Amino acid sequence: MKTNLKKIREKVIESVLMLSSVTTSITVILIVFFLFIEGAGVFSRKPIDDGFLLAVAPSNSVQKLSPAQVKDVYDQKIKNWKEVGGADLPIVLFRTSDISDYYTDEELGENFENFPQKINELITKTPGIIAFFSETYKAKQFVGKELDIDKITISKFLSGEEWFPTAQPIAQMGVKPLIYGTLWVSFGAILIALPIGLAAAIYLSEIAKKKTRNLLKPLIELLAGIPSVVYGFFGLVIIVPLIQSTFNLPVGETALAGSVVLAIMALPTIITISEDAMRNTPRAMKEASLALGASQWQTIYKVVVPYSASGITAGAILGIGRAIGETMAVLMVTGNAAVIPHSFLAPVRTIPATIAAELGEAPNGGLHYEALFALGCILFIITFGINMLVEMVTNRKSHKKH
Amino acid sequence: MHKIVSQNVNFYYGEFQALHDISLSVKENTVTALIGPSGCGKSTYLRLLNRMNDLIDNTHMSGTITIDGNDIYDKHTNVDDLRKNVGMVFQKPNPFPKTIFENVAYGLRVNGITDKKIIEERVITSIEQVALWEEVKDKLHKSAFELSGGQQQRLCIARALAIQPSVLLMDEPTSALDPISTSKVEELIYELKKQYTIVIVTHNMQQAGRISDNTAFFYMGELIEYDKTKTIFTKPTKKQTEDYITGRFG
Numbered sequence: 001m002k003t004n005l006k007k008i009r010e011k012v013i014e015s016v017l018m019l020s021s022v023t024t025s026i027t028v029i030l031i032v033f034f035l036f037i038e039g040a041g042v043f044s045r046k047p048i049d050d051g052f053l054l055a056v057a058p059s060n061s062v063q064k065l066s067p068a069q070v071k072d073v074y075d076q077k078i079k080n081w082k083e084v085g086g087a088d089l090p091i092v093l094f095r096t097s098d099i100s101d102y103y104t105d106e107e108l109g110e111n112f113e114n115f116p117q118k119i120n121e122l123i124t125k126t127p128g129i130i131a132f133f134s135e136t137y138k139a140k141q142f143v144g145k146e147l148d149i150d151k152i153t154i155s156k157f158l159s160g161e162e163w164f165p166t167a168q169p170i171a172q173m174g175v176k177p178l179i180y181g182t183l184w185v186s187f188g189a190i191l192i193a194l195p196i197g198l199a200a201a202i203y204l205s206e207i208a209k210k211k212t213r214n215l216l217k218p219l220i221e222l223l224a225g226i227p228s229v230v231y232g233f234f235g236l237v238i239i240v241p242l243i244q245s246t247f248n249l250p251v252g253e254t255a256l257a258g259s260v261v262l263a264i265m266a267l268p269t270i271i272t273i274s275e276d277a278m279r280n281t282p283r284a285m286k287e288a289s290l291a292l293g294a295s296q297w298q299t300i301y302k303v304v305v306p307y308s309a310s311g312i313t314a315g316a317i318l319g320i321g322r323a324i325g326e327t328m329a330v331l332m333v334t335g336n337a338a339v340i341p342h343s344f345l346a347p348v349r350t351i352p353a354t355i356a357a358e359l360g361e362a363p364n365g366g367l368h369y370e371a372l373f374a375l376g377c378i379l380f381i382i383t384f385g386i387n388m389l390v391e392m393v394t395n396r397k398s399h400k401k402h
Numbered sequence: 403m404h405k406i407v408s409q410n411v412n413f414y415y416g417e418f419q420a421l422h423d424i425s426l427s428v429k430e431n432t433v434t435a436l437i438g439p440s441g442c443g444k445s446t447y448l449r450l451l452n453r454m455n456d457l458i459d460n461t462h463m464s465g466t467i468t469i470d471g472n473d474i475y476d477k478h479t480n481v482d483d484l485r486k487n488v489g490m491v492f493q494k495p496n497p498f499p500k501t502i503f504e505n506v507a508y509g510l511r512v513n514g515i516t517d518k519k520i521i522e523e524r525v526i527t528s529i530e531q532v533a534l535w536e537e538v539k540d541k542l543h544k545s546a547f548e549l550s551g552g553q554q555q556r557l558c559i560a561r562a563l564a565i566q567p568s569v570l571l572m573d574e575p576t577s578a579l580d581p582i583s584t585s586k587v588e589e590l591i592y593e594l595k596k597q598y599t600i601v602i603v604t605h606n607m608q609q610a611g612r613i614s615d616n617t618a619f620f621y622m623g624e625l626i627e628y629d630k631t632k633t634i635f636t637k638p639t640k641k642q643t644e645d646y647i648t649g650r651f652g
Contacts, residue, residue, distance in 0.1 A: 293486030
């Protein structure tokens with residue numbers, strides 16, 4: 001009887017444990033699945049708002065325009081049809097609201113019931129027109145020619161250089177500036193954090209007295225516990241003005257500011273992991289080196305650093321991983337201009353900052369919303385790749401030891 | 403002529419006194435065995451001779467130790483130079499995760515020798531000295547970890563010899579080896595005596611008897627008896643020495 005009870009209790013505990021791990025795994029898989037389903041949606045859509053259309057006069061020989069061309073047309077950078085392969089004819093822009101320039105309210109009718117007909121009229125008499133309006137105003141016998149708009153493709157999404165997801169009439173979905181921004185800021189961060197982190201790790205593990213170490217190590221680990229918004233605040237108040245005055249810039253919110261803040265945030269990871277790796281260097285190795293007349297410094301760079309190289313690499317990569325995914329602090333200090341950066345002193349916008357800043361204003365299920373999920377996918381793939389890299393590096397380490 | 407002279411050496415780990423008033427002199431080109439039960443201070447004493455104990459926090463010593471008449475604890479003594487002159491072989495073979503060649507070349511490189519010819523020459527000579535040449539000559543550029551434990555230990559001895567020390571400290575060099583490797587290392591020690599002054603810590607009474615000229619018996623941090631090995635093993639003057647040697651404790 002007693003043993004039965006014990007068995008049952010063990011079974012219950014076992015199943016609770018199993019349930020927890022299964023739930024966790026399923027949750028993770030579901031999140032990734034959801035991310036990719038939502039993100040993939042953007043690639044089956046046209047970069048124009050649902051229910052809207054772009055039309056030109058039937059006589060116009062232009063069949064289709066790329067999103068970038070449409071934007072230039074509406075920004076009046078392109079003013080003549082011949083610039084996009086049509087006849088030599090000035091472009092006349094038309095948005096729904098422009099209708100009042102051509103017709104009075106009476107002519108349009110009380111509930112705009114004459115709207116479709118008037119648009120037909122307008123398109124017929126203006127050969128250079130390009131019209132953007134809702135499909136509800138499209139007449140049954142529509143005289144205009146609807147412009148063909150390409151679906152968003154993965155390659156265009158990745159190579160596009162402009163990110164204006166809410167642009168009218170056509171959204172500009174190019175993530176290149178965001179990817180570049182993310183990589184610049186992270187790369188800069190690692191460039192700053194790696195030498196400092198390595199130096200600190202060497203000091204802590206090899207040079208510092210036990211007392212100093214016991215004081216410094218928890219302090220550095222404490223850095224990891226500070227909320228990222230506090231780092232952002234610190235960056236905004238201290239680093240941004242400092243960069244602005246040092247380099248004499250109009251604004252201090254730059255890639256460099258992001259890199260500095262991220263470097264500070266990545267330091268605890270890099271220091272803790274590489275210090276642990278260095279302290280794992282067998283004492284026998286260090287003693288062997290010292291006993292051969294090597295100085296402490298020679299021992300550090302000829303024995304300790306090579307021995308812990310994979311640990312140091314893992315620390316650095318994890319540090320980058322944290323930098324790439326970091327949102328809040330970066331959002332606060334980088335200026336968030338979605339342009340391809342040409343210098344560390346230019347404002348940039350990163351992928352996570354974009355998602356955080358724009359998701360709130362993107363209508364659920366819309367094109368913008370799905371584009372942000374696609375951004376999330378890109379971020380996931382990058383960080384997943386980094387984690388795989390860490391796995392590989394640390395595996396190599398355990399391989400070497402046997 | 404005494405090579406190593408220690409006078410009234412006391413050594414402390416924090417509050418704990420590990421060595422009490424050790425005075426001991428070692429003659430040139432002899433093998434001196436330090437014996438005694440675990441924790442008796444023999445390894446601690448050995449590690450004082452190349453200042454290896456400096457690496458341990460919160461320790462201090464008093465008394466003097468001189469090698470060739472120079473006080474090695476003098477504040478003007480260069481520790482790196484001292485360790486170049488006083489080689490050490492550890493209890494467990496501890497080759498670097500490098501090639502066989504680089505293991506032996508390491509000491510030369512850290513001491514500023516860059517001439518490839520000299521390095522190669524010295525590496526080969528040292529490996530020959532430890533009678534390892536025939537076994538490794540075809541795999542000099544393979545990892546030292548591919549060698550057996552006994553070969554690794556002889557490689558570590560070669561590594562210590564490459565920088566041409568005059569004193570060789572050995573901290574239980576055969577305790578991790580099988581009997582055949584042990585006898586090879588013992589033969590080697592016997593050979594090396596001609597050129598080096600050797601101080602060896604050992605747990606193995608027979609080993610001390612076989613290879614050493616003089617034996618020092620340590621107990622509870624004190625030097626109980628120090629004499630010719632033959633005398634210690636046949637007619638020890640102290641009761642504790644006799645008890646230890648005859649295996650009554652330890």
